[in-house]
Amino acid sequence: MTSGKKRRISCQYDVNAENKSSIARMFLLSKPSESRIRSILIDQRAKDFSYTEVGATRGELPSGYAVLRGRIHLGQGSATFDRAVQALRQWKMFDLPGIRLCWPDRPIQPGETVGVTIKHFGFWSLNFCKIVYVIDEDGPMKRFGFAYGTLCEHAEQGEERFTVEWNRINDQVSFDILSFSRPGNLAVEAAYPLARRIQKRFLRRSLAVMVEAVRRDDPE
Numbered sequence: 001m002t003s004g005k006k007r008r009i010s011c012q013y014d015v016n017a018e019n020k021s022s023i024a025r026m027f028l029l030s031k032p033s034e035s036r037i038r039s040i041l042i043d044q045r046a047k048d049f050s051y052t053e054v055g056a057t058r059g060e061l062p063s064g065y066a067v068l069r070g071r072i073h074l075g076q077g078s079a080t081f082d083r084a085v086q087a088l089r090q091w092k093m094f095d096l097p098g099i100r101l102c103w104p105d106r107p108i109q110p111g112e113t114v115g116v117t118i119k120h121f122g123f124w125s126l127n128f129c130k131i132v133y134v135i136d137e138d139g140p141m142k143r144f145g146f147a148y149g150t151l152c153e154h155a156e157q158g159e160e161r162f163t164v165e166w167n168r169i170n171d172q173v174s175f176d177i178l179s180f181s182r183p184g185n186l187a188v189e190a191a192y193p194l195a196r197r198i199q200k201r202f203l204r205r206s207l208a209v210m211v212e213a214v215r216r217d218d219p220e
Contacts, residue, residue, distance in 0.1 A: 032126050037115050039101045040153055045113045045127045049149045050157045052186060055132055057147045057161040057178055065158055065180035068199055072207040074164070074173045074214050081166035081173045085144045087213040088164055093177075093206040095213070108134055108146050118198070127154040135163060143168040145176075156195065157184040170176065173209045177203055 053062040059068055074084050087093075089108055094101040094116070102115040112129045129148040137143040143162030150156055158181030166173045181199070183189035 014076050030186045031119070031124055032117060034046055034102075037117070037126065040126070040128065041102065041113055041115055042133075044115075044130070044151045044153055045111075047149075047151050047153075049130065049132075050152050050154060051159070053145070053152060054159070056180065057159050058133070061180050066196065067178075067180050067204055068176045068201045069176070070207050071174055071176045072211060074175055074211060075218075076167065076173060080214060080218075081142065081164065081215045083218065084164040084173060084175060084210065085101075087210060088145065088162060092213040093162060093210050095177075096202070096205050099202070110134060113151070114148070125155060127156075129154065130159075132159060136204045139160075140168050142168060150181075155184050155188045156181045158182060175207060177206060179203075 008123065056062050060121075074080055091101050091114075094104070098119040100117045101181040102117065106112045106114055108131065110131050110133055113128060115126060115128045116123045118127075118204035128151045129152055132147045132149045135143050136146040143163055143165050145161060147161035148161055149159040157181060160181075163176045163178075164173065165176060179199070183192050183195070188195050
């Protein structure tokens with residue numbers, strides 16, 4: 001039950017040698033090298049999404065997934081909206097300790113693929129996503145944003161949307177994050193409570209860092 005387009009999943013995490021190798025690439029004892037990240041990025045660009053409900057963050061969310069949503073006020077007016085859009089284009093919501101986006105110079109357009117490294121307690125995780133769609137709407141509610149979805153080389157399955165909104169009626173500018181996700185492999189399923197805590201922490205910190213980015217670029 002979803003407005004997203006159904007697709008066949010091309011990666012299933014059964015317990016076999018190939019998928020054990022894939023899981024091993026996601027969870028590392030040391031920081032992944034740039035050459036390793038680039039190599040996997042090249043491979044993942046040609047891959048399909050790891051879930052069937054692609055684009056569902058546009059409308060009705062699918063069942064069977066955990067949903068997270070957060071929203072924060074950024075300020076008022078067109079100048080604030082423009083700074084927020086610029087911050088989003090620069091992936092500023094990932095400017096967080098222990099998190100690295102590979103690479104923040106990637107343009108916001110469908111099909112662009114990025115990797116995210118996260119430093120945990122004693123290990124690193126490496127996950128890959130592809131942009132599903134871009135939002136660029138004018139009118140009484142001006143909106144800019146995008147959603148990206150998980151690829152096979154990701155510990156989870158699902159989609160996340162980042163949106164900046166300017167309500168021209170009350171002049172308020174906001175930043176919104178919406179996601180649906182579930183474990184993408186057996187390792188994450190076993191540690192899912194921890195994974196959910198990490199997701200919720202990222203949500204809180206990402207909202208806060210966007211506020212900082214917009215204020216930092218304010219000329220006043």
